[in-house]
Amino acid sequence: MFTLRQGVVRAGRSWTDDGAAHETRHLKARTKRDSRPVPIPPHFVRMLREHIATEGTAPDGRLFRTNRNGLLQETGYEVWAKARRDVLSPYDLRHAGVSFWLSSGVDAMECARRAGHSIAVLHKVYAKVLDQTRERANSRIDAALRAWNEPE
Template sequence: MRPSEIAALRAADCRLPEEGWGELILAGSRPEVGSGGTDDGESYEQRGLKRRARRATRPVPIPPVLTAMLREHIEAYGTAEDGRLFRAAKGGRVRSTEYCELWDAAREKALSEAEAATPLADVPYSLRHAGVSLWINSGVDPVEVARRAGHSLTVLFRFYAKILRGQQSLANQLIEKGLSGDT
């Protein structure tokens, strides 16, 4: 998910079964734009999904571990008055400065000093890139990866083509399997 999609995520958008895969029905975003950039003086805007019709939705399957984490989060913290899962202490939007400070602290704790000195996972958006990269490297069809990420295939291949390099051996194995009729 994009950070603005996470900010807009509501409990009603989540299908969180007790076991197995869940699903998020992404329906909007709340990008942080600064109070000078909005008509109502808020620091964010309510928008539809990026590059989609205003009321379009995007269903995204989520693995059992994330399903369980979201269930636990809702149980422990509840939701904002409008149903959003993630909110600041007084119910407002979690500001990017707040989650970036937490991200920096988590990075220092999780990474070695040498790793922390590199651009590795330097911003929270790195999680999105890591997720999309994992799907690609796991062999998920690029059309499905693009759909889940909310990308076009053109965007997916433009930004993630480097991940596909060096997989000639795997490609050869798949082609041999196809040629032998073992599909």
């Protein structure tokens, strides 16, 4: 389980009180002291533990950083965006992740909670993925009804 409490955003030197390019802020749409738990599957826990054992963390605990422990810059995101365009799907990783959860049979409410969405947003944005799970749902309901109706 990750517990998110704040984020670092690039505001620009002209827009911060101390003239720094980055600013630490509380989570969007939450109070300053609020946190957001984000469950992660055991597979990713193992990957993160391996990453930390191999790469360590920045002095402030960040997992992802530059070679000199700095914050990732926009140019890094530009490289990532190009790689994504060239070799990955047109969807962002968040969308791909939530779609994967839904198509894997994870309950829609749990997917919404993990993604930080309302159930209404989940149904609107992922309607096509949810629609694809109809046959699997019908098969499960059918199997459960058959088992329920079978004499003992």
